[in-house]
Amino acid sequence: GFAGTCYAHYYGPDNRPFLPRVWNAGSRHDRIDFRWDAILRDGVYNYSGYDDLVEDDLAAGIDLVGILWATPAALRKPGCIVTAGAEPAERPAGWYAPQVGALALSPTLSDQGACPPAGLYNSWSPTNFNGNHWAEFVYKTALRYRGQVRAWEIWNEVEWSFFWLGTEAEYAQLLKVAYQAIKLADPTAPVLFAGLHFWADPTYFERVLDIINDDPAAAANNYFFDVMSIHLYSRPSTVYDITLHIRQRMRQYVSDHPIWLTETGVPVYDGPFPGVHSEYAAREVEAASYLIQSYANARAAGIERYHWFRVHDDSESMGAEHFGLWHTETYTRPAYTAYQVATSYLLSPTMVTHWTYSNGVRRVTFWGTPRGKVSVLWSNLPQQATYTESAILSSATLVDQRGGTQTLTPVDGLYTVTLPPATATRKDSNPVEYIIGGEPYLLVEADSTPPPPVTMVSPVAATTYSDTIMVSWTPSSDASGIWGYDVIVKVGAAPWTQWRSFGQSGLATTVPYTDVVHGQTYCFRVRAWDRAGNRVEWPQTTRACTTIDLDREVRLDVNAVMGNPGSGPLTPLTNVSLRFVDGNLADAVPPTVGGSWHWNVTLMAGDYALWATPAGWWSPPPGWLPLRLPITVPPGPTTLTLSYPQLVLPAHRHSYWLPIAMRP
Structure with a gap:
C-alpha cells in the first residue's frame, strides 16, 4: 500500500488504541524507532518491549518501517560530546518549508544518541564483529525481525545536529555497514537512507552520495541503500518540487532509487487542543486540506510511500507543536477524515497527471483507479477560482475533504467546479504568503471497468516477405470511450518492450512496423485505454508473430549477348x-x-544492376557501348526469374573530343 503513518503503536502493550483506527483509515504501514540505546542495556540486548510492539502491529495488519539509530553512551566515538536535551517544542524560523536556498538554523542541543558509534570502520563478519558495535546491533536486530519488519531506515535527519553529530563520511560508512548487515540477515528487506530533513542542509545528502559513489563496492551493492527517504512539511507544493529536485540531484551521483515520503504533516494551532502557533502552523481544517494536497502531489512526483507525521500528539502541552490525526484517542481531528478520503479515492492509479493553471488552480488527476477517473482540485490563491473539465460520462461525483458528496451534471459537455480560496498563511509573513491551498475537491467519474481485450488481425502469416509489418487489430468500445492503444513488441527471445503508447497510436488500428532485420521473429500485443484511464491487462495468449524473410531465390538467364550495328543483322559477342x-x-x-x-x-x-561491358572498353569506334540494366529484387516466397534471350549492346560510332588550349 501507498499510505502509512508514524508512531501508531502508542501507548504501550495492551493499550494500542490507534492501530485499528489507522487501519480503518487506510494506513498499512507504521514507522517507529528502534533505539539502540533502548535495546542494549548494561551490555545486554533486550528486545522484549519491541517483540510486543512488532507482534501487535502485525496482528493489526500494519507493516513496520524500523528506524535504526541512537548510539548507547558507552559506545560513542571517542571525543564525541553530547549536549543532551529534549527535541525543541518549536522549531527555529524557516524550519519546515522555506523557499529553496533559505537557511534554517539548527538548535544547539542534541539527542543523547546522536554520536557516531565507536568501531564503525572495523572489518567484521556475522561470527566475529571485531568491535564494530554498529554492525552487531544492525545484524542482530534485522535477523531477529526477519520477515516481520519490512524495511529499515538508517538513522534520522542526519543533516540536523539534534540527531547526528558525525561527518558526512561517517554517515556514509554507517549506511554502508548497515546495508551489508541487513542484506546478510534479511536480503529482502529494503534499506532506507536516513529521512532527509533537507532544509537544515539542502546539499548534505549530495555530499554523502558523492562519497558513496567513490566506493569501489558501491555500484554492486545498490550504493548501500534501496530507497531515498525524505521529510517535507507544511507546504504541499514542496512535496512535488523538492522531491523532483532531490531525484534529479541523486541521479548525478548514483543510480535512480525509489523515494518514500516517510514524514509529512503540518502542526495545528486551533481547536480544543491547540499547539503553538509556529511559523508554518495551520488551522485544523487547513491541515486536512494539506493532507489531501500533499498526498496528491506525492503521487504526481512519483513518490512510492506516504507516511503522515504523526498519529497523535506526542505532547499534552499547549506550548508544543501538535501534528496528530488525534490529540489523544478521545479527540479526532479533521485530518483523519481527510486521510480516509485520500486513501479511499486516490488509490492504485494506472497513471497520474497534473497541471497548475494560470488562475492558480492545481489539478492532479488519478486515472484508472477502482473509483474511476479522479481529479484532485484546489486553488493556490486567496480568491475563489473556477475549474472546468470535459465530461467523459453523463454525471460525476464531487467529494469534499470531509467525505461529503454531491452529483454533478455536465453542461455543454463540461463540469464546472467552484474552488474555495487559500486561507493558510505563514505566520508574520510580509507580504502575506499562502502556504496551503484552499479546501480541495475530488471530481470523480466512476468508470472503473477496463475495455475488453483487443483481437489481433495482423500479422497472421508465419513469414513476412517485406521490410514492413502491418500491425492491425479490431477497435474496442467502452462506456467512457476509447482513448488509444498501447502496442508492445517482442523481438526474438528478448523481453517485451513498449513500441507505441496510447498517446502515440491514438485511435488508429493499423500501424506499420519498419524496424526489422532479416531472419528475425517479431511478436506483437495490443491493449486499449479508455478515457477514464482504465486499461485492459496485456493478453497472455493473444499475440501475432511473424518472421521476416528478405531473401529471394533469383534465376538469371542471359542466352546471348549481341551487338547492334544499327543496320543489318545483330552481331554475336562472346x-x-x-x-x-x-x-x-x-x-x-x-x-x-x-x-x-x-x-x-x-x-x-x-536494388541491383546487370552490367555488360564489351572487351577492350574504353576504345575508339567502331565497337560497342556498355549496357547498364537496373533490376529490383523484391522479397517473396517464389523464385524470381530474370530472362533475357538477348542482351543487345548499341554500336559505338562517334568519339567526341574537347579542344584544349595550351599556354606557354
Whole structure:
C-alpha cells in the first residue's frame, strides 16, 4: 500500500488504541524507532518491549518501517560530546518549508544518541564483529525481525545536529555497514537512507552520495541503500518540487532509487487542543486540506510511500507543536477524515497527471483507479477560482475533504467546479504568503471497468516477405470511450518492450512496423485505454508473430549477348564482361566473361544492376557501348526469374573530343 503513518503503536502493550483506527483509515504501514540505546542495556540486548510492539502491529495488519539509530553512551566515538536535551517544542524560523536556498538554523542541543558509534570502520563478519558495535546491533536486530519488519531506515535527519553529530563520511560508512548487515540477515528487506530533513542542509545528502559513489563496492551493492527517504512539511507544493529536485540531484551521483515520503504533516494551532502557533502552523481544517494536497502531489512526483507525521500528539502541552490525526484517542481531528478520503479515492492509479493553471488552480488527476477517473482540485490563491473539465460520462461525483458528496451534471459537455480560496498563511509573513491551498475537491467519474481485450488481425502469416509489418487489430468500445492503444513488441527471445503508447497510436488500428532485420521473429500485443484511464491487462495468449524473410531465390538467364550495328543483322559477342552488382556496386554474384550467363542464387531483396561491358572498353569506334540494366529484387516466397534471350549492346560510332588550349 501507498499510505502509512508514524508512531501508531502508542501507548504501550495492551493499550494500542490507534492501530485499528489507522487501519480503518487506510494506513498499512507504521514507522517507529528502534533505539539502540533502548535495546542494549548494561551490555545486554533486550528486545522484549519491541517483540510486543512488532507482534501487535502485525496482528493489526500494519507493516513496520524500523528506524535504526541512537548510539548507547558507552559506545560513542571517542571525543564525541553530547549536549543532551529534549527535541525543541518549536522549531527555529524557516524550519519546515522555506523557499529553496533559505537557511534554517539548527538548535544547539542534541539527542543523547546522536554520536557516531565507536568501531564503525572495523572489518567484521556475522561470527566475529571485531568491535564494530554498529554492525552487531544492525545484524542482530534485522535477523531477529526477519520477515516481520519490512524495511529499515538508517538513522534520522542526519543533516540536523539534534540527531547526528558525525561527518558526512561517517554517515556514509554507517549506511554502508548497515546495508551489508541487513542484506546478510534479511536480503529482502529494503534499506532506507536516513529521512532527509533537507532544509537544515539542502546539499548534505549530495555530499554523502558523492562519497558513496567513490566506493569501489558501491555500484554492486545498490550504493548501500534501496530507497531515498525524505521529510517535507507544511507546504504541499514542496512535496512535488523538492522531491523532483532531490531525484534529479541523486541521479548525478548514483543510480535512480525509489523515494518514500516517510514524514509529512503540518502542526495545528486551533481547536480544543491547540499547539503553538509556529511559523508554518495551520488551522485544523487547513491541515486536512494539506493532507489531501500533499498526498496528491506525492503521487504526481512519483513518490512510492506516504507516511503522515504523526498519529497523535506526542505532547499534552499547549506550548508544543501538535501534528496528530488525534490529540489523544478521545479527540479526532479533521485530518483523519481527510486521510480516509485520500486513501479511499486516490488509490492504485494506472497513471497520474497534473497541471497548475494560470488562475492558480492545481489539478492532479488519478486515472484508472477502482473509483474511476479522479481529479484532485484546489486553488493556490486567496480568491475563489473556477475549474472546468470535459465530461467523459453523463454525471460525476464531487467529494469534499470531509467525505461529503454531491452529483454533478455536465453542461455543454463540461463540469464546472467552484474552488474555495487559500486561507493558510505563514505566520508574520510580509507580504502575506499562502502556504496551503484552499479546501480541495475530488471530481470523480466512476468508470472503473477496463475495455475488453483487443483481437489481433495482423500479422497472421508465419513469414513476412517485406521490410514492413502491418500491425492491425479490431477497435474496442467502452462506456467512457476509447482513448488509444498501447502496442508492445517482442523481438526474438528478448523481453517485451513498449513500441507505441496510447498517446502515440491514438485511435488508429493499423500501424506499420519498419524496424526489422532479416531472419528475425517479431511478436506483437495490443491493449486499449479508455478515457477514464482504465486499461485492459496485456493478453497472455493473444499475440501475432511473424518472421521476416528478405531473401529471394533469383534465376538469371542471359542466352546471348549481341551487338547492334544499327543496320543489318545483330552481331554475336562472346567476350563480354558480365557483372551483377548491388547498390554499393559490389558483385552480388561472381562475374564472368563470355556471350551468355546462367545462374541461380539467393539474394537479399534490394536494388541491383546487370552490367555488360564489351572487351577492350574504353576504345575508339567502331565497337560497342556498355549496357547498364537496373533490376529490383523484391522479397517473396517464389523464385524470381530474370530472362533475357538477348542482351543487345548499341554500336559505338562517334568519339567526341574537347579542344584544349595550351599556354606557354
